[in-house]
Each structure stands twice: as structure tokens, then as C-alpha cells.
Amino acid sequence: MSPAGNGNAPARKGSAKDPAKGQETKEKLLEGALRTLTEQGIAKTSARTIAASAGVNQALVFYHFGSVDELLAAACRYGTEQRVSLYRERLGEVRSLSELLAFGREMHERERAEGHVAVLGQLLAGAQTQPALARATAAGLTLWIEEIEKVLVRVLAATPLGEFADPAGLARAVGASFVGIELYEGVDPEGAASGFDALEQLGVVAAALEELGPVAQRAVRHRLRRSVRR
Numbered sequence: 001m002s003p004a005g006n007g008n009a010p011a012r013k014g015s016a017k018d019p020a021k022g023q024e025t026k027e028k029l030l031e032g033a034l035r036t037l038t039e040q041g042i043a044k045t046s047a048r049t050i051a052a053s054a055g056v057n058q059a060l061v062f063y064h065f066g067s068v069d070e071l072l073a074a075a076c077r078y079g080t081e082q083r084v085s086l087y088r089e090r091l092g093e094v095r096s097l098s099e100l101l102a103f104g105r106e107m108h109e110r111e112r113a114e115g116h117v118a119v120l121g122q123l124l125a126g127a128q129t130q131p132a133l134a135r136a137t138a139a140g141l142t143l144w145i146e147e148i149e150k151v152l153v154r155v156l157a158a159t160p161l162g163e164f165a166d167p168a169g170l171a172r173a174v175g176a177s178f179v180g181i182e183l184y185e186g187v188d189p190e191g192a193a194s195g196f197d198a199l200e201q202l203g204v205v206a207a208a209l210e211e212l213g214p215v216a217q218r219a220v221r222h223r224l225r226r227s228v229r230r
Helices: 019-040 047-054 059-065 068-092 097-113 116-127 131-156 167-184 189-210 214-229
Strands: none
Touching (some): 019 059, 019 116, 097 116, 097 189, 167 189
């Protein structure tokens, strides 16, 4: 039996013969799983509680996903794809690091209000002991990181940092910072706010570099090159 409350169970035959109906049921289960994580936490998430939230028969959890753990992993991917899709166009419009960080704070407020930060916390908790959930959570976070990396490649190219920064690594650092601050807010809201302020100050520094004239930018690049060679 998994920490999510159930292990594997034999699939029932004869269900979901209609593909459209089957897909509808799967989506109900995915949404029910996310809702259960938000409202009851990972410890009380089981086939029974998910099915009750989804309004379907408990046996359909196993018919469509094989186990509760696999359903939670699928729900993680499903939920993340929805959230990333929602913000992708807006991220594509970001033109500076300060804009990215300001948008990150705005997005955080919305995600927290809609319960998605709580879901992330529960998924991370369950991922500590469930390899399938850990892989799915990591894959979900990677979807965010890939979008952040695209923004960083674009906004840093016009600054002296563009030649030296590692966008992929920096995207992971930014992503990890936001995840940490989101979870930290649950125990220290003022400390989390200070963390966001500190990140936004970095955006101000990057904006100042963008505004330097050609001579000053060359001087910064020269200094950075010397530092990298050491």
C-alpha cells in the first residue's frame, strides 16, 4: 500500500467502451486528484477520496491508471501542462529580467489564491517516498524551467551578462527560488515577501546593465572575461 492510500488493483473489464466517455472520466479523475490534494493533503488522498471528489466509481481509478500513485503522477503532469499553457503567451511578452521577476510575483499570488501552490507542496511531500511521483513532479517543474529559460535567453542577450550566463542553470535557480519562496510563505509570509523583494532587486541590477552605454558595457564585459579566466 502506498502513502497515497492504495496500491495496485486489477483493472475492471467492460468499462469505458466509449472513448469520449473514457476520456471524460479520466479528466474527472485527474481534476479530482488535484482537488483532493489541495483540500485534504497527500496523507488523505486515496482511491476513495479521489473518486468521491471526481464523482465516479472508485474502481475506475484502477481501470484508467492502474494505481493511485500513477494517477497522482498523471495529475501532476496534467495540472502543470494546464498552468504552463495559461501563462505561456504572457511569458513570451517579457522583455527584461525585472519584468520576469515582477510577473513571477503576480503569478505566485494567483497560483496561491487558486490552490495550486498547496498542490505543489503536497506533490513535493509525496515525491520524497514515491519514485513515480518524484519523476512526474520533476517533469512538471521542468516544463516551467523550459519556459523560464526561453525568457532568460531572450532578455540577457542584450546585456553584458548574456555572454557569460548559463540560461539553463539560471532558469533552474530561478525556478528553485520561486518554489522555495512559495513553500516558505506558509510558515513565514513576511520572510517570503522579503525573498521576492530580493529577487526583484536583481532585476533592477540587470536593468541598470541594459541601460549602460556601449563603452561602459564593453568595460563590464572585459571585467567579466577576466573573472571567468581566473
